[in-house]
Structures are given as structure tokens and as C-alpha cells.
Amino acid sequence: MLFSPQLPLPLEPRRALRLDDFVAGPNGAVVAAINDLATQEDQSVFLYGPSGSGKTHLLSAACIRARESGRSAFYLKLSDLDDDAVHSLRGLEQVGLVCLDDLDAVAGNARWEEALFHFINRLRAERRCLLVASRQRLRRLPLELPDLGSRLAWGLRLELLPLDDAAKLRVLEVHAESLGLTLAPELGRYLLSRGPRDMASLLALVSRLQQAAFQDKRPLTVPLLRQLLAER
Known part of the structure; x- marks a missing residue:
């Protein structure tokens, strides 16, 4: 099972993103x-x-x-x-x-x-x-x-030029970290392979994943992500 070691908190960034955080x-x-x-x-x-x-x-x-x-x-x-x-x-x-x-x-x-x-x-x-x-x-x-x-x-x-998939995965991880989460690499790769290709939609899905996991008190898992993708 792929999940953060802690249940996510409400959808608010925990810290300001800096230049060093930019992928x-x-x-x-x-x-x-x-x-x-x-x-x-x-x-x-x-x-x-x-x-x-x-x-x-x-x-x-x-x-x-x-x-x-x-x-x-x-x-x-x-x-x-x-x-x-x-x-x-x-x-x-x-x-x-x-x-x-x-x-x-x-x-x-x-x-x-x-x-x-x-x-x-x-x-x-x-x-x-x-x-x-x-x-x-x-x-x-x-x-x-x-x-x-x-x-x-x-x-x-x-x-700003497009990123390859490895860089996109790191962007998703940084975004999750800013929300207080740890996005398992397998979960990020699933999102890249099954989700939308544009970064705006991918980032929005990570935010929705965090919010859904918090509201339902569920860990971050592929089944939860699959459910969100089906609802799009």
C-alpha cells in the first residue's frame, strides 16, 4: 500500500516555496x-x-x-x-x-x-x-x-520550457511537500501515466488527493487516486 506516513492536514501550504524548491x-x-x-x-x-x-x-x-x-x-x-x-x-x-x-x-x-x-x-x-x-x-x-x-x-x-516526466514527478513531490505530505514515487508515477499531461491539472489532482484523503481519513493510495481520476 502506498501512503504518506501521516494523514494529510487541511489544504493549506505549510511553507512558502523558494527558488531552491523550483524544479x-x-x-x-x-x-x-x-x-x-x-x-x-x-x-x-x-x-x-x-x-x-x-x-x-x-x-x-x-x-x-x-x-x-x-x-x-x-x-x-x-x-x-x-x-x-x-x-x-x-x-x-x-x-x-x-x-x-x-x-x-x-x-x-x-x-x-x-x-x-x-x-x-x-x-x-x-x-x-x-x-x-x-x-x-x-x-x-x-x-x-x-x-x-x-x-x-x-x-x-x-x-518556461516543458519538463520531462522525471522533472514532473519531482514537481508533484515538492507540491505535496508544501501541503505537508509525502507523495510515494509509485503514486506519482501512476498519476503521470494515467492522469492529464498538463502540469496545472496534475497539481490540482495532487491537491484534490490531499483533500479527499483528509476528509475521508484515508491514506494516500492508488485506489483513492483511481477514484479521483474516474470522477474527472
Whole structure:
């Protein structure tokens, strides 16, 4: 029987994920560039990759790295905000590193695009750093304001490349560890062979597996995983 040595706890991360936790695979240069960004001035990075590729992990970890180096940092998830929240950008040009996640969510929104354009200008004037994440590469974003595209293109543009199965398995293990679990390798391999191929869906299944095991007071097993896969 394959199970964690302890029953899982409620679905909450136990610790913040750091750059050292990121399973880089072919993306070692991306991680190195973000580590450098977190400790420098007047730099910007546009990071893109599919859902589940680790963008949010990297942005959150960059904030931790910046604070460890004595700089201020702020993370903002744009998909959580509505049009009335454009004021959230006010004053952020005074922060050492600003990380903006889910740019896709506001691309094509005239109000947000104008606010972002002026914010980036203010941030550049203060010689601060910016890390922006998107599912789409810059030229494919439906931006209505060309000048915003030019501002976002000022710095590095980095793509997160797909992982092989060995790296995907390690990502699932790290995600489980962040929830206080130990994911047996056999269970992870079963998930990779029988589950969806995209990382976002795989990570969601690990979270559902943890939640189901906690609610039913059951260990993490292949039968439980098989049941969840059948319910998809």
C-alpha cells in the first residue's frame, strides 16, 4: 500500500516555496536570471509559460529572495482584481521588486493597460525592478496600448520550457511537500501515466488527493487516486 506516513492536514501550504524548491529541468537559466533580478536594481523580466509551469512559484520565490537581500518586494495577482483595483499600483514604484502575475487577465482592458503603462514609467524612473508573468508570449497578448507592449519589452523575455516526466514527478513531490505530505514515487508515477499531461491539472489532482484523503481519513493510495481520476 502506498501512503504518506501521516494523514494529510487541511489544504493549506505549510511553507512558502523558494527558488531552491523550483524544479528547473531545462529552465536553469530562467531561475538564475530571476535570482539575479531579485538582488539588482533597474531590471525587468517578462516571464511566460503555460498554466502550471511554475510562474507563480517563481514570482513568490523572487519576493522572498529580494527580502532576504534586504530589499522590499510586493506580489500582485492581477487575475484576482477588478477594474476598480487599478489603484493597487499606486505607490508600488517605491518598492524594490514588484511581481505582477497573470498579465493575461488584464490584457485588452484599456483601464488596466493605461495604469500599467504609467506605473512602469514611474518604476523605471525610480530604478526599481519588475517581474511580470503571462501565459502568452508578449507579441501574442491582445494589448490595445502599443506603448505598454514596448515598456514590457524593455528587459529580458524568458520562456518556461516543458519538463520531462522525471522533472514532473519531482514537481508533484515538492507540491505535496508544501501541503505537508509525502507523495510515494509509485503514486506519482501512476498519476503521470494515467492522469492529464498538463502540469496545472496534475497539481490540482495532487491537491484534490490531499483533500479527499483528509476528509475521508484515508491514506494516500492508488485506489483513492483511481477514484479521483474516474470522477474527472
